[in-house]
Amino acid sequence: xxxxxxxxxxxxxxxxxxxxxxxxxxxxxxxxxxxxxxxxxxxxxxxxxxxxxxxxxxxxxxxxxxxxxxxxxxxxxxxxxxxxxxxxxxxxxxxxxxxxxxxxxxxxxxxxxxxxxxxxxxxxxxxxxxxxxxxxxxxxxxxxxxxxxxxxxxxxxxxxxxxxxxxxxxxxxxxxxxxxxxxxxxxxxxxxxxxxxxxxxxxxxxxxxxxxxxxxxxxxxxxxxxxxxxxxxxxxxxxxxxxxxx
Numbered sequence: 001x002x003x004x005x006x007x008x009x010x011x012x013x014x015x016x017x018x019x020x021x022x023x024x025x026x027x028x029x030x031x032x033x034x035x036x037x038x039x040x041x042x043x044x045x046x047x048x049x050x051x052x053x054x055x056x057x058x059x060x061x062x063x064x065x066x067x068x069x070x071x072x073x074x075x076x077x078x079x080x081x082x083x084x085x086x087x088x089x090x091x092x093x094x095x096x097x098x099x100x101x102x103x104x105x106x107x108x109x110x111x112x113x114x115x116x117x118x119x120x121x122x123x124x125x126x127x128x129x130x131x132x133x134x135x136x137x138x139x140x141x142x143x144x145x146x147x148x149x150x151x152x153x154x155x156x157x158x159x160x161x162x163x164x165x166x167x168x169x170x171x172x173x174x175x176x177x178x179x180x181x182x183x184x185x186x187x188x189x190x191x192x193x194x195x196x197x198x199x200x201x202x203x204x205x206x207x208x209x210x211x212x213x214x215x216x217x218x219x220x221x222x223x224x225x226x227x228x229x230x231x232x233x234x235x236x237x238x239x240x241x242x243x244x245x246x
Contacts, residue, residue: 049115064223108135128163
C-alpha cells in the first residue's frame with residue numbers, strides 16, 4: 001500500500017471517473033431517453049460483452065436496485081470460465097456472435113447495449129450489425145482513446161462505435177492499464193471494468209429518472225437479503241419469457 005495520502009490507483013480511477021462525468025452528460029441522457037421509450041413500449045434492454053466485458057452484462061442483470069427489463073446475453077464461448085484463451089479467439093471470430101444472439105428473443109424497438117473497451121473485435125461489431133438489422137437501438141460502452149489508433153478486426157473495416165446510435169465513452173486509456181512504475185516494463189492496473197460499471201449504472205440511473213419524469217413507475221428489483229419481500233414471479237411476469245437466464 002502506498003504511503004501517499006491518495007493511492008495512485010484510486011487517484012487515476014477518480015480522475016477517469018471525473019472526466020467521464022464531465023463529458024458524458026449528453027450521451028447518457030440521450031441513451032436514457034431511448035431506453036425509456038423502449039421500456040414504455042414494454043421492450044427489453046439486452047446487454048452483451050465478450051471477454052471481461054461480459055462482466056457488465058452480469059453487473060446489471062437480476063440486480064438489487066436495478067431495472068427488471070435487463071436481459072444479459074451470456075455465452076460460455078465468449079466468457080472466461082471455460083477457456084480464457086478460447087474466449088479471446090471466439091471474440092475475434094466473425095460470424096459467431098449472430099449464432100449466439102439468435103438464441104435470444106430480440107425484437108424491434110428493444111435496446112442493445114454492447115460493451116467493448118477496444119471496440120475493434122468481431123464479436124461486438126457483429127452484435128451491433130445484427131441488432132440494427134433487427135430494428136434495435138444500439139448503445140455502445142467503449143473507449144475512444146482505446147480504439148482510435150488501432151485497426152478493426154472486422155471485415156467491414158469499421159469499429160463498434162460506427163454502428164452505435166449512442167456512444168458512451170469510458171475515457172479509459174489505450175491498453176486499459178493505467179499505472180507505470182520503475183522496474184516494470186508494462187503498464188498495470190486495469191480500469192475498464194470499474195469505470196464501465198459506473199457508466200452503465202449511471203445510464204440506468206438516468207433511465208429510471210427519465211421514466212419517473214414521464215409518470216411511468218419503473219420496476220425495480222429489491223435485494224433478497226433485506227426484510228422486504230418481493231414476489232419475483234409477479235415482478236417478472238411480463239418479461240421472464242424473454243429472459244433466457246431468468
